Amino acid sequence: MTDTIRLTVAQALVRFLGAQYSERDGVSRKLFAGCFGIFGHGNVAGIGQALLEAELTDPDLLPYVLGRNEQAMVHSAAAYTRMRDRLQTWAVSTSVGPGATNMVTGAALATINRLPVLLLPADTFADRSASPLLQELELPGSGDVTVNDCFRPVSRYFDRVWRPEQLPAAMLAAMRVLTDPAETGAVTVCFPQDVQAQAHDWPLELFADRVWHVARPLPERARLAEAAAVIRSARRPVVVAGGGVHYSGATAALAAFCEATGIPVGQSQAGKGTLPFDHPQCLGAIGSTGTTAANAIARDADVVIGIGTRYSDFTTASRTAFQGDGVRFVNVNVAGLDVVKHSGVPVVADARETLEGLRAALAGWRADPDYIEEYRRLDAEWAATVDAAYHPAVPAAGAGGLLTQGEVIGMVNELTDPRDVVVCAAGSMPGDLHKLWQTRDPKGYHVEYGYSCMGYEVAGGVGVAMACPDRDVVVMVGDGSYLMMATELVTAVQEHVKVITVLVQNHGYASIGALSEELGSQRFGTRYRYRGEDGRLDGERLPVDLAANAASLGVRVLPARTPDEFAAALREAKAAEESVVVHVETDPLVPAPDSRSWWDVPVAEVASLESTQRARKTYDQNKATQRPFLQPSDRPTEVTE
Missing domain, CATH: 3.40.50.970 (Thiamin diphosphate (ThDP)-binding fold, Pyr/PP domains)
Incomplete structure (x- = not known):
């Protein structure tokens, strides 16, 4: 019994x-x-x-x-x-x-x-x-x-x-x-x-x-051989590294594969950190919020090797990133849903095991030296662009002497330790972090961009801090996302979990404001304003005191306005044992460097506004460059009577 x-x-x-x-x-x-x-x-x-x-x-x-x-x-x-x-x-x-x-x-x-x-x-x-x-x-x-x-x-x-x-x-x-x-x-x-x-x-x-x-599915030998053959035929191959590289613990395998073959790597949001920013084969972010280096290489790539990526629209720049004639895809993923995207060679397998198999199968093959020299030159040019965003010729380059978001990101990047973790999810910050943040540790970058959920930042930061108590966790959040869900600061206080929250005050939705302007909608409904006499939300700024709000939740608040004040506040926050909020006002009208890429957000086909009419013309031009990636397979087909 x-x-x-x-x-x-x-x-x-x-x-x-x-x-x-x-x-x-x-x-x-x-x-x-x-x-x-x-x-x-x-x-x-x-x-x-x-x-x-x-x-x-x-x-x-x-x-x-x-x-x-x-x-x-x-x-x-x-x-x-x-x-x-x-x-x-x-x-x-x-x-x-x-x-x-x-x-x-x-x-x-x-x-x-x-x-x-x-x-x-x-x-x-x-x-x-x-x-x-x-x-x-x-x-x-x-x-x-x-x-x-x-x-x-x-x-x-x-x-x-x-x-x-x-x-x-x-x-x-x-x-x-x-x-x-x-x-x-x-x-x-x-x-x-x-x-x-x-x-x-x-x-x-x-x-x-x-x-x-938790299984590590091995690649089929036939598929591995087919993938290796496609890569061997390439003159301008590029890897797109996604979150699956992290989850399979494949960062070392990716580095070994790229070092052996000379193939460069572009990283999705979830894949950032799969190689450190200064690795010789790392071109950083790819896609709509990518670097100019990664996007230039992607544009002319003849073979795209997707590893652990689901090819979201940001990663493919809404299917405009890869413009090479006859471009082919090799897709490595544990999920069958992802390996069939873009009609690639489907390798349903663990990323680490496949990378090790491909490195062995490609022994003796290496990308052309001229190609390697080209992408390293492009990467160096982008590094100079990042340095200029971090350190503008005139410090506090925003209107009224305000810091720019690029300066804030740069100081946080430079004043934190390599193993510290930056956390973000929504607004303009994720895109700027994707292209500008110089990741030094595989787990140093945590941006939720599958759902890009406003309000994730503080709550996510608490979860990250619980998972890795030996690292400082820096939450980067704009005022719009902070107002969605700041309550988990109380949970951080309750559990003695240290989270450094950099609260960027820009009096509205900076990301959607910029997108609205780009699409001809004139930043409508994106500013925190009083309602004016004409009934529109275009009056004076609201007197919202987010620093006082954060202090009321039990955390220490350090206000900063100048570069020196912000740097001092970050150092103080790093030295603290409990959660700290660093409050800084920035100029939302100073953009990060351009990715020279695109994201598909439809614009009204007809409109009386001239701004919308202009935006529609630009939209139609970009839309014409979209590609379906539905090339027929050249794989032999066996027919059985």
Whole structure:
């Protein structure tokens, strides 16, 4: 007879999660570092009670952290797992109703970025004994739909535990997806509030330590040979390195491959740091927010080797980056969805294993010396451009002696340590960081740009700091994104997690303001202004004091205006032991250096505004350069009668 223990569903859930481990390359670690949670009537007496029991009897089983915003908790969990190469993550528990649906944005972010996060929203009563409940969705045409069903399209796995007996199957399926490098993303398992509290006799083996192997799929020999043959035929090859290089721990393999072959590397947002900025083959950012060096090489490339990238529109400059006649693609990814993009040679495999295989297959082959000299010259020219942005001829080059965003980025880059981490997500800052930030450590750059979610920055910074307590974490955030979600500064104070937040005040949405102007919409609706007598939002600036706001959340605030004040504030923040906000006002009208690239944002075809008419002409010119990358395969086809 199987030994059993009587526990509630919630108690069993907590015990199960605390016994899960991930393993890769023979190294194992706890899969769940803990559980973020905000309690309401849907989970306080279920999962909340179970977490309390665990804290009192086994504090290391599943440590609990109180968050301030449900979406922010998911962001912190996503940032943590990204820093841990998706081998460790957090669970997130919320109440039913708005507490649950507040997580939907975070779920979308995790799934789009392919980051494993376990979401545990409470749900309405399974027995329907008290329906309709507070916060229950009532649909006249369906009795089994709750608000949590909106998680389905943004989750890689979705389930609902209607009965205690369903828990083992649901959680084993959830673990499978969380530890699958190709299928991972947000996993949502809903728990009706009455089911959480139900007791059941569980087999003890359910709570035994369970190790989930994270696979390294090997490349097929035929595909590896085909990819090597295509690369050998290239005269102007380029690598596009994505986040998959990081997640597979392939940065050393990438460096060895590029050093052996002389092939240069352009980096997506997620792939930045795959080579240090001063590596001889590193051309830095590629695409709409890329460097002029990487984009010039991409424009004439004849073979593009995508490694761990999903080829987002920013990476391909909306499919205008690669203009070479007959350009071919070699795509290496664990996800089948990505290897078929642009009709490339599909290598469904781990990045590290494939790079090592390709290096062996290409032994003796190296890019033409003239090509190597060309891209190194272009890279040196871009390095001079970055230096000019960091150190303009006239310091504080913005209007009224304000710092420019380029100067702020430059000082943060130069005054932080190589292993420190910069965090960002939305606004003008990510694009400027992508092209200007000189990454010195593989984990030194953390910009969420799959979903580019405003409000991610502070919450993400907390997750990064929890994942790597031996590094300083610098959150770069504009006032628009800060106002979306600054509340996790309180969580940082609560947990004694040090985060340095550089809060850039530019009185509005700098990124969308610049885009609006470029597209002929005259920065409409992007400035923080009083409403004028004519009814438009074009009056005086709002007297918003974000420094005072940050101080009210319990962090130390260091205001800075001049270069010397800003540098002194950064040094003071680095020396501090607790979280610090450095507040600086910049001139949003001074742009970063141009990438000489494009991003497809449609402009009105007809308009009475002359500014929009001009923008449409420019749009049509750029649109004409888009390419479908649908070349027919030259692979021989075997026909069987």
